[in-house]
Amino acid sequence: MAEESKLKWEGKAIVELPGTGAEAVWPFLEDFCNLHKCFPIDTSYQVEGIQGQPGLIRYCASTIKGDDAADETTIKWAKEKLLTIDPVQRCLSYEIVDNNIGFKSYVATLKVVPVNGDDAKLAGCKIEWGFVSDPMEGWSFQDLKSYIESSLQFMANKIDQLECSEN
Structure with missing residues (x-):
């Protein structure tokens, strides 16, 4: 419960991709405005700025269906x-x-780290997703951490699938 009362929520999720090298994974993250290709959202696209440059802004969205037909x-x-x-x-x-999700302040850092150094013959990497957020109304720290962990696992699985289909 200590995390619940902090002024900021801070955490990190890590997922390992044992059969995929960092050089193959990085392009998926570097392609900032095409997040929907490997992340569980419906769309993402460039709103303003220059591709690959700080200041670039993307719009990301998903349609959420209600629990029953009336919703x-x-x-x-x-x-x-x-x-x-x-x-x-x-x-x-x-x-x-x-x-419109409920974030007041949220900053994330994504990093692709080779597991076996930069030796491409010994492929494998991990993706680290660190975050700092203001507490969100209606969410607990664990809710946000679980969401990030499951989203990161989805991303890793999707990147693995896409990499396998290209090779």
């Missing part, structure tokens, strides 16, 4: 701004600048 569907969306990007270190950071 309306809603669109949950966020605009996210690329803060930093480093293709050599394979990391980027972004912040949510506007949304």
Whole structure:
């Protein structure tokens, strides 16, 4: 319960891709405005800025269906701004600048780390997703952490599938 009362929620999720090298995974994250290709959302696209440059803003959205036929569907969306990007270190950071999900302040850092150094013959990497957020109304810290962990696992599985279909 200590996390619940903190002024900021801070955490990290890590997923390992034992058969896929960092050099194959990084392009999926580096392609900031095409997140929907490997993340469980319906759409993402560039709103403003220059591709691959800090200041780039993407719009991400998903349609959420109600629990029963009488419930309306809603669109949950966020605009996210690329803060930093480093293709050599394979990391980027972004912040949510506007949304209807409930984030007041949210900054994330994604990093692709080779598991066996940069030896491409010994493929394998991990994706690290760190975050700092204001507490969200109606959510617990664990809710947010679980959402990030499951989304990251989805992303890793999708990248593995896409990589296997290309090879």
